[in-house]
Amino acid sequence: MIDLDQANDKIEEILHRDEYLVYLKDNRSFLQKWWDSIKEWFGNLFQELFSSINPANGFATGIVVILLVVVVMLILVAGFFTIRNWRRKSKLQKHAPLYQKHEKDWGYEEHIAEANKREVAGDLQLATRHMFLALLLYFHNKEFVEARIWKTNWEYGQELRRTDKNLAESFQQLARIFDEVVYGEQKVERDAYMSYKETIGSLLAKQLNEEIGQG
Known part of the structure; x- marks a missing residue:
């Protein structure tokens, strides 16, 4: 019968092998890796700016979501005004005052x-x-x-x-x-x-x- 301590040591050894750690790391999708790196970056940023605050993972996630929503809204607004101005200018160029x-x-x-x-x-x-x-x-x-x-x-x-x-x-x-x-x-x-x-x-x-x- 295998000694329980020996079994635990064996499991611990397997878990710390490079190939197992690589498997764990690669098990995440590209988006998951990107999302985790963004959260980590914002967490570190806020920790540097506000050293008295210890941002939890949920805090960093919330900040990222808010900023992404703001960026998307700004892009949509900018796109709307760009298209509107382009259409207006095209119309005015087509019907310039001296066109007859x-x-x-x-x-x-x-x-x-x-x-x-x-x-x-x-x-x-x-x-x-x-x-x-x-x-x-x-x-x-x-x-x-x-x-x-x-x-x-x-x-x-x-x-x-x-x-x-x-x-x-x-x-x-x-x-x-x-x-x-x-x-x-x-x-x-x-x-x-x-x-x-x-x-x-x-x-x-x-x-x-x-x-x-x-x-």
Whole structure:
């Protein structure tokens, strides 16, 4: 009969053999190894930062889970805004303000005349478009911006900032309304259009008065 102590020693010897330890280590999957290493890393980090705290395994696991949730949420939010901005920019590039070829030789005066014609006809959406283009082409004549068929209103706003920050802010407000009406097909009320028209008229009048003063 084998002595009980000898049997225990034999078992202990087997358990401490390298091949058995390797088996135990390799028995974990890659994800388990990765998860355990992450938990260990956070546990050590918190132990260094807060030496008075002795983080248990569950504490480290909880921290890892919370951080992973936060990271995933940040990635989703960043992805949402990236896709939204990409779609918006693609749409604006597809429908740039100067996209109609038959208007390529028009000046701002022609667009103002067309806006008045559309206003009388009750087509306030197109009237809004032509008023905005009149302002844009006037800025082009003044060399505040360089009007191109492929440019977006955002790019024009950035060009204006180099000349006049206040003028750029006014332009961007008008451009937002233009985008909503022309591309977003938002309905235009007459009072809103008249306010839009007066704002653009004031900007043009101010610039023309400055030209006269300089002349």
